[in-house]
Amino acid sequence: MASLRRVRRTITDGAFTTFCWLATGVALFALGLILWSLVTQGIGGLNLDVFTRPTEPSGSPGGLLNAIVGSIITCALAMIMAVIVGVLAGTWLAEYGGESLYAKIIRFLNDILLSAPSVLVGLFVYNILVAHVIGHFSAISGSVALALIAVPIITRTTEDVLKLQPTALRESGWRSAPLTGPRSARFSGVPPAAAS
């Protein structure tokens, strides 16, 4: 009977929708719980010393200044390296590489790097920079490792976002003759994509 089928479909749909709501609820509940316990338990330990004094030996009062400064320096250096390489590589993949064999190989290798465990990146940079080129631990080695983790993500996102640009926008740059190659990418592709 048609009505029986309809009842079955309605029940299946209701169960599916409920399950989706539950799954989203579990994820959001965990997120909310983490934020809530972070704020309620962390707010008491927050004072000026945290931001103005370096870490002292265990037991004596101190802050986290060294870690905060180190994070800022390392991340800034890493971002300088990663943004230059990543944005340029992503632009090349989207605007010039196309479906050529070279671009396909680069895209494949980039996807592998995208899922490389961070511990492996650390080992790699240790063996090259810390063990041989520089010879000791340093902020620059740390930022190179961070840059290696960030580059594949930036490359992939840049490429995806550039490909989302309407073809008409890109072609209007080509039609007005002087805007070929890099100028076309600069004027029609990158500025709208930069917002993303």
Add this chain to the structure above:
Amino acid sequence: MPPQLRESGYGMGSTSYEVVTKITLPYVRRSAVGAVMLGLGRALGETMAVTFIIGNSHDVPTSLFASGSTIASTIANEFNEATSPMHSAALIALGSSSS
């Protein structure tokens, strides 16, 4: 995916469940598998979250409630203390085998 695809599904009288399983998921299957693989890669390489809580024992645990170790946590724990070249070489080999 193009909204027309999803809308034509609803236009034919499909329920949300049917649209999701018969139109949306097949359309994005490749990307969805890729996303799962990316997540797997992140979980496999995750170091600190596991190192904090797994216990880092040097035994193969016999229970899910016993402490153990993962490749990433072993490397993170022992790399600073590896004094002999063989020790660090072994940790690097362990890392390469996980990729």
